[in-house]
Amino acid sequence: MNYLFPVFLKLEHLNTLVVGGGNVGEEKLSAILRNSPKAKVTVVATYFKEEVVELAKKHTTVTLEERSFEYDDLEGKQVVILATDNRALHEEIKAETSQRGILTNVADTPDLCDFYLGSVVQKGDLKIGISTNGKSPTLAKRIREYLEEALPDEIQELMDGLTAFRNQLKGDFAVKVKELNALTQKVMKSKKVQ
Ligand SMILES: C[C@@]1(CC(=O)O)C2=NC(=C\c3[nH]c(c(CCC(=O)O)c3CC(=O)O)Cc3[nH]c(c(CC(=O)O)c3CCC(=O)O)/C=C3\N/C(=C\2)[C@@H](CCC(=O)O)[C@]3(C)CC(=O)O)/[C@H]1CCC(=O)O
Ligand SMILES: NC(=O)c1ccc[n+]([C@@H]2O[C@H](COP(=O)([O-])OP(=O)(O)OC[C@H]3O[C@@H](n4cnc5c(N)ncnc54)[C@H](O)[C@@H]3O)[C@@H](O)[C@H]2O)c1
Known part of the structure; x- marks a missing residue:
């Protein structure tokens, strides 16, 4: 059974923090912007992949801060995505976001997540979110591809x-x-x- 409760967030109404600007940070930031191009996102990282810099150039609501994470970064944030290569740091930040009641996703660490990102089928106004309950993101991706193909553009x-x-x-x-x-x-x- 999958007990996750699906919702569709209006990220332009919320403040999102992404910590990490490498491969995983880029994946999460592009997933956000593909769905919500006007999402208000701050990305904090000690270095940024070129692709992250390019994404930020295209989306004026994205701010990049090139430095180490500080607890003040959590101020005013409702959604946090942790995507660094430092598991100990993720655990420390997650403890603090839980205290503050901030919804947190820790990339690739289901145990620490309050929510998972889903695989998303988009056809104009139609959007279908897919979850395998964390069992197989690859299967979620394949089901997305199948539905994208099967649903008519009309x-x-x-x-x-x-x-x-x-x-x-x-x-x-x-x-x-x-x-x-x-x-x-x-x-x-x-x-x-x-
Ligand atoms: C849907 C999607 C959304 C997104 O991230 O945008 C997503 N992962 C995607 C792809 C993907 N991720 C991984 C692979 C490599 C193959 C594989 O492992 O399958 C591939 C496939 C690929 O890239 O081809 C690696 C991986 N991911 C997680 C773990 C940890 C673990 O399972 O323990 C590991 C192992 C890391 C390691 O080995 O160390 C965990 C999570 N990944 C989730 C979401 C959440 C559960 C969603 C669900 O219920 O299905 C959850 C629980 C938490 C979260 O991250 O939110 C996106 C598909 C986008 C699309 O194309 O449609
Ligand atoms: N690359 C993948 O597709 C992949 C797949 C599975 C698992 N992973 C795991 O996910 C983790 C991240 O991988 P990656 O490829 O994105 O790493 P990466 O090295 O590309 O990126 C790490 C990011 O974290 C930032 N960072 C580290 N410490 C920080 C701090 N204190 N404050 C702010 N930013 C900080 C760095 O500046 C960088 O932007 C690794 O543990 C990796 O093993 C990665």
């Missing part, structure tokens, strides 16, 4: 059409739900994924 038109239909529906909530259910059932039958 799914955006379908969503736009449904929004328009939803907006012009009259009647109370129960009537709208009934009509939307009836229509989407028909659509799913006719557009059945191959």
Whole structure:
């Protein structure tokens, strides 16, 4: 059983700290920005990979601080991702973020994580998050690739059409739900994924 509770965060409303600007830091920062290009992110690291510097240039809401982590970096942060090569440092920071109630992901260390990053399928407004409960990130990646291939690009038109239909529906909530259910059932039958 997977007891993780999935949510879709509005990272532009929150302050995120990434500690580490190497390979893993880059992976996590690009995962954030691929999903939330306007996310407010501070990255603190003693050195930055070129790709991280390039990402920060493209996203004005990303700030890079080239120095060692300091506890003051946690001030005002709601989300923290630890991606250095120093496990002892991760454990120390995690103890402090737990005290302060800051949601923390420790890359590649499931035991220390409050949340995991998921594999993400994106087709326009449709977003599907995939979790294997930490069992196999590689399988999550393969399922993402499978769904990306299987879902038709026209799914955006379908969503736009449904929004328009939803907006012009009259009647109370129960009537709208009934009509939307009836229509989407028909659509799913006719557009059945191959
Ligand atoms: C989904 C994705 C999101 C992202 O990171 O953006 C993600 N890992 C991705 C890829 C990936 N990561 C690793 C490989 C190498 C092969 C392999 O090990 O499978 C590959 C595959 C590749 O890169 O091809 C190494 C790895 N990862 C973790 C461990 C530790 C452990 O398992 O104990 C180790 C071993 C490290 C070592 O050997 O030392 C742990 C976690 N990785 C998670 C997320 C969380 C669980 C998600 C879930 O429930 O599925 C969790 C628990 C915590 C977290 O990091 O949030 C992203 C796919 C993006 C995509 O392409 O769609
Ligand atoms: N590279 C991978 O894909 C991969 C895969 C599996 C596991 N790992 C493990 O993940 C860890 C990180 O790997 P990596 O390749 O990203 O390492 P890396 O050397 O590329 O990056 C480490 C980053 O941590 C920063 N850092 C270290 N101490 C710091 C401190 N006190 N304050 C601020 N920043 C600090 C460095 O400046 C650097 O930006 C390693 O332990 C590695 O074994 C990496």
